[in-house]
Every structure is written in structure tokens, then in C-alpha cells.
Amino acid sequence: MSKEKVAVYISKELYERxxxxxxxxxxxSTIEEFVEFVLNEVISEEPTSYTMSxxxxxxxxxxxxxxxxx
Amino acid sequence: xxxxxxxxxxxxxxGKYTTVSIPITLYxxxxxxxxxxxxxSVSQFVTYILREVIASMERxxxxxSMISEEEKKRIIEKLRKLxxx
Amino acid sequence: xxxxPHGNKLINRVVVGRRxxxxxxxxxxxxxxxxxxxxxxDTINIAHGVYSPLEGFMTQEDYIHVLHxxxxxxxxxxxxxxxxxxxxxDIVDIKEGDDITLTHNNKPIAIMxxxxxxxxxxxxxxKQVFKATDPTHPGVTKTMGRKELLIGGPIDLLNxxxxxxxxxxxxxxxxxxxxxxxxxxxxAGFQTRNVPHLGHEYVQKAALTFVDGxxxxxxxxxxxxxxxxxxxxxxxxxxxxxxxxPKDSIVFSVLRMEMRYAGxxxxxxxxxxxxxxxxxxxxxxxxxxxxxxFYKPYEAWEIFKExxxxxxxxxxxxxxxxxxxxxxxxxxxxxxxxxxxxxxxSGTKLRRFILRKEKPPEYMVRPEVFxxxxxxxxxxxx
Numbered sequence: 001m002s003k004e005k006v007a008v009y010i011s012k013e014l015y016e017r018x019x020x021x022x023x024x025x026x027x028x029s030t031i032e033e034f035v036e037f038v039l040n041e042v043i044s045e046e047p048t049s050y051t052m053s054x055x056x057x058x059x060x061x062x063x064x065x066x067x068x069x070x
Numbered sequence: 071x072x073x074x075x076x077x078x079x080x081x082x083x084x085g086k087y088t089t090v091s092i093p094i095t096l097y098x099x100x101x102x103x104x105x106x107x108x109x110x111s112v113s114q115f116v117t118y119i120l121r122e123v124i125a126s127m128e129r130x131x132x133x134x135s136m137i138s139e140e141e142k143k144r145i146i147e148k149l150r151k152l153x154x155x
Numbered sequence: 156x157x158x159x160p161h162g163n164k165l166i167n168r169v170v171v172g173r174r175x176x177x178x179x180x181x182x183x184x185x186x187x188x189x190x191x192x193x194x195x196x197d198t199i200n201i202a203h204g205v206y207s208p209l210e211g212f213m214t215q216e217d218y219i220h221v222l223h224x225x226x227x228x229x230x231x232x233x234x235x236x237x238x239x240x241x242x243x244x245d246i247v248d249i250k251e252g253d254d255i256t257l258t259h260n261n262k263p264i265a266i267m268x269x270x271x272x273x274x275x276x277x278x279x280x281x282k283q284v285f286k287a288t289d290p291t292h293p294g295v296t297k298t299m300g301r302k303e304l305l306i307g308g309p310i311d312l313l314n315x316x317x318x319x320x321x322x323x324x325x326x327x328x329x330x331x332x333x334x335x336x337x338x339x340x341x342x343a344g345f346q347t348r349n350v351p352h353l354g355h356e357y358v359q360k361a362a363l364t365f366v367d368g369x370x371x372x373x374x375x376x377x378x379x380x381x382x383x384x385x386x387x388x389x390x391x392x393x394x395x396x397x398x399x400x401p402k403d404s405i406v407f408s409v410l411r412m413e414m415r416y417a418g419x420x421x422x423x424x425x426x427x428x429x430x431x432x433x434x435x436x437x438x439x440x441x442x443x444x445x446x447x448x449f450y451k452p453y454e455a456w457e458i459f460k461e462x463x464x465x466x467x468x469x470x471x472x473x474x475x476x477x478x479x480x481x482x483x484x485x486x487x488x489x490x491x492x493x494x495x496x497x498x499x500x501s502g503t504k505l506r507r508f509i510l511r512k513e514k515p516p517e518y519m520v521r522p523e524v525f526x527x528x529x530x531x532x533x534x535x536x537x
Contacts, residue, residue, distance in 0.1 A: 010113065039092065125464030
């Protein structure tokens with residue numbers, strides 16, 4: 001994986017809240033480590049979006065139209 | 071490299087925002103994920119997720135009851151008198 | 156399981172026993188500031204944890220954060236400033252760090268440690284909180300009439316003010332024990348300042364279908380002219396619950412707190428307060444805490460998206476109406492019929508029947524409730 005990083009903005013207050021939490025909780029040595037962990041968790045929960053070609057979508061719509069659904 | 075679509079520089083200079091660095095691969099995945107979802111920037115999404123996660127973890131850490139047995143008895147007595155139980 | 160208190164800490168700043176005796180003595184010697192009934196109610200609410208995690212009136216840092224970010228300075232959601240305003244001449248001898256006695260009708264209510272004295276921009280307050288500066292907004296008029304300085308700091312409660320609805324009043328620690336004793340795991344809070352008509356009842360019952368218990372918690376205290384008197388609301392609910400609700404599914408208690416008419420922001424505040432009472436859900440209706448046409452009908456629903464960390468789940472329930480074709484109470488989502496079949500029950504319509512002392516149709520208000528309203532010479536605030 002590339003080591004290159006990008007900065008995202010969060011409010012100072014939220015930063016402090018996260019910092020305080022991981023300090024009392026333990027398990028993470030830096031905020032960045034925690035943020036990365038949380039984001040990876042959340043993202044892996046997202047179902048992989050299935051992709052459909054424009055033609056396929058048109059075909060399905062056509063059928064739905066013919067059946068009177070739309 | 072900074073994400074520039076989120077807040078104006080002036081906000082940062084005022085000291086309202088701070089930065090957290092995440093791997094570019096992760097950044098790009100999130101950017102793709104939030105397309106057409108109402109989130110207008112990766113920063114906004116990260117803020118939302120952090121608040122959601124932190125709040126639920128803070129809640130889990132809390133002990134279930136903070137009321138002493140003695141206090142509970144006194145309250146139940148009062149509730150009984152008032153006809154609530 | 157009842158909800159965790161907001162900020163994960165149920166505040167208790169009610170002083171009892173020997174410490175109270177001691178502080179009451181001390182209070183006699185301290186500089187005094189007389190506060191209104193509304194502010195005395197806020198003081199008492201703080202002490203009993205209704206506004207947890209607040210331990211006092213806001214200092215400037217929290218005030219500014221709430222005003223602009225709708226969060227306390229520690230990032231916890233909070234939408235309405237809880238502030239104490241004073242006249243500069245009332246505090247000439249008082250400086251930051253001092254203790255003062257807050258009195259109401261000259262009776263000591265609380266000791267307050269003044270952490271900060273600061274000025275505020277009332278116009279900015281109105282813009283942020285009410286999204287309006289128009290004096291026809293009751294909140295704007297009230298705010299512009301407030302005193303010039305704010306004092307912030309923690310309070311310790313010595314005395315309650317007289318509560319005419321004592322037998323209907325429960326504090327968060329009490330409702331939490333009560334909900335647990337009833338073994339409710341999900342509880343929906345219902346905010347109101349009106350006598351219940353069938354439209355309200357439908358919304359309440361729609362929520363109750365999905366949760367274990369319903370917590371009906373009307374606000375008593377400062378309201379605007381033409382609103383129902385507090386006693387009318389309490390008595391009306393008493394008969395409604397007695398005749399039309401399963402007894403083990405409902406808790407009714409009143410809360411002495413001012414209505415701000417701040418629409419969306421106040422909806423979130425109302426939810427936070429009910430979370431402190433132990434509610435897991437909160438019913439947000441059409442034009443919640445709105446007034447006139449200042450807010451869009453469902454604007455109060457939108458704002459909740461900004462709070463993934465609120466810790467109480469909003470229940471968005473649509474306005475209900477009577478549909479002649481459906482033959483009952485329904486809402487837009489479930490009724491396919493056209494407008495001429497729909498009868499909307501409004502407070503204004505109900506008022507007309509009350510003023511004429513004419514019996515309204517059964518689909519408008521329960522006869523027992525109407526009887527209670529009519530038993531008052533004037534059920535409205537003058």
C-alpha cells in the first residue's frame with residue numbers, strides 16, 4: 001500500500017474528544033491509527049455496490065415499463 | 071496534500087479545524103463511496119463517522135446503573151405513593 | 156434498557172442534609188440576584204439533571220459553540236443556549252470567582268459560582284437560534300428584551316420553587332427507576348404544550364405500537380398568550396389516559412420549562428432533555444416547536460441528520476387527519492384519498508368550539524377531554 005497520506009479536516013473539539021477517548025480506552029497509540037482503523041471498519045461493512053451497465057439498466061427498465069410498474 | 075473543498079482557510083487560521091492524515095488509498099475509497107450520498111466531502115464523512123463511533127463506544131463503557139440501591143428504594147417508595155407503580 | 160444520560164453523566168446538584176443547612180446560612184451573607192420564574196425553573200432543571208451534562212449556566216466558550224456549532228465545547232450535541240442574563244448595575248460589586256445567591260421572590264434558590272461575566276449579541280443569538288430577527292417571532296421579542304450581560308458557572312440548588320403540579324412531576328432519576336421497574340426497554344418521549352385532540356392521540360399511539368412505553372411530558376410554565384393554561388393540559392391528559400390508554404404503557408409527568416419556539420434547534424433540545432429522562436426514542440411531529448410560518452413543516456426532521464451521536468432515536472411521525480373514506484385517523488403516507496375527504500384537526504378549530512361552548516364532533520376531541528376544558532371559565536392564557 002502506498003505510504004502517501006492525505007489530510008482531512010475535523011473540528012478541534014472533535015479531535016480532543018477522540019483523543020480523550022483513546023487515552024482512557026487504550027489500544028491505539030495515535031489518533032491517526034484510530035481514525036484509520038474506524039474508517040476501514042466502516043468501509044468494509046458497506047456492501048460492495050453492484051455495477052450494472054447502462055444497457056442492462058435500460059433493458060430492465062423497459063421490461064418494468066412494459067409490465068406497468070413504472 | 072490537502073483536501074480543499076471542505077472549509078475555508080480562514081476557518082483553519084482561526085484555529086477551528088485541525089487535520090488528521092489518512093492513507094491516500096483509503097481517502098480515495100471514501101471519496102468514491104460517498105458519491106451521491108449527500109456527504110459533500112471526505113472530511114464531512116469522517117466527522118460523521120467519528121462522532122457516531124465515539125458516542126456509541128462512550129456509552130458502552132458506562133456502567134449500566136449509576137443509582138445506589140438505597141436511592142432506588144427511596145424513589146420506588148415515592149413512585150408507589152404517587153400511584154405510578 | 157433506558158437511555159444513557161446525555162454526555163454519559165446524570166447531573167445532581169441538589170444540596171441536602173447538613174451541607175444544605177450550612178449553605179443556607181452562607182447564602183444569607185452572599186450578594187443576591189433575583190431571577191425570574193423561568194430562570195428559576197432552569198436552575199432547578201440543571202440541578203436535577205434535566206439538562207445533563209450541564210452543571211450550571213453556560214460560560215462563553217460553551218455559549219459560542221452552541222450558538223454556532225450546535226455543540227458544547229467538548230463536541231457533545233447541544234442546540235439551545237442555557238444562559239443567565241443580568242443587568243450591569245446588578246453586578247457592580249460582583250466579580251468572576253465570587254459566589255452569589257440566586258433568589259426568586261426573595262427566597263434563596265441556589266448558590267452560583269460565577270466563573271465568567273460576558274456580553275452577548277442578542278441579534279446574533281436570534282439569527283442563529285430562531286433563524287429570525289423579526290419581532291413577530293415571540294422568541295425574538297423575548298430575547299431582545301433580555302438583560303445585557305450573561306453570567307456563567309455551576310449552581311448548587313438549595314430550594315425548589317413552589318410547584319402546583321407536584322403530584323405530576325418526576326425528575327430524570329425517578330423516571331429512570333420507573334421505566335426500569337416497568338421493564339420497558341424502549342420508551343418514546345412525547346413533547347406537548349396543548350390539550351390532546353384525536354390527532355395527537357393517533358401520533359402517540361402510532362409510536363406506542365413500536366415501543367414498550369410512552370412518556371408524555373408536557374411543558375408547563377411560560378407560554379404565549381392564547382395557549383392553554385397548564386392546569387387544563389394536565390387535567391385533560393389525566394382523563395384521556397384514564398379512558399383511552401392501556402395503563403401499563405404510559406407515564407405522564409410535567410416539566411416546568413420555557414417554550415422558545417426555536418423550531419428545529421428546539422426539537423433537538425427537546426430530544427436531549429427526554430433522553431435524560433431515560434427515553435430511547437423521541438417523537439418529532441410536524442412543525443415541532445414552531446410558530447407562525449417561521450419554519451418549514453418538516454424542517455425539524457432534517458436537522459437530526461447532523462447528530463449521529465445524539466444517543467436518542469427520533470421518530471418522525473407525520474401529521475394525522477381524519478379521512479372520511481378511510482373511516483379513521485390516518486396520515487399522508489397511508490391514505491390515498493383526496494383532500495375533500497380529509498379533515499384536519501387544528502387547535503384553531505378546537506378553540507372555536509370551546510369559545511362557543513359547542514360540542515365538537517367525536518373525531519375531533521374525546522368527549523371526556525372536552526368536558527374538562529369546558530369546566531374552566533377561561534382555559535386560555537390571557
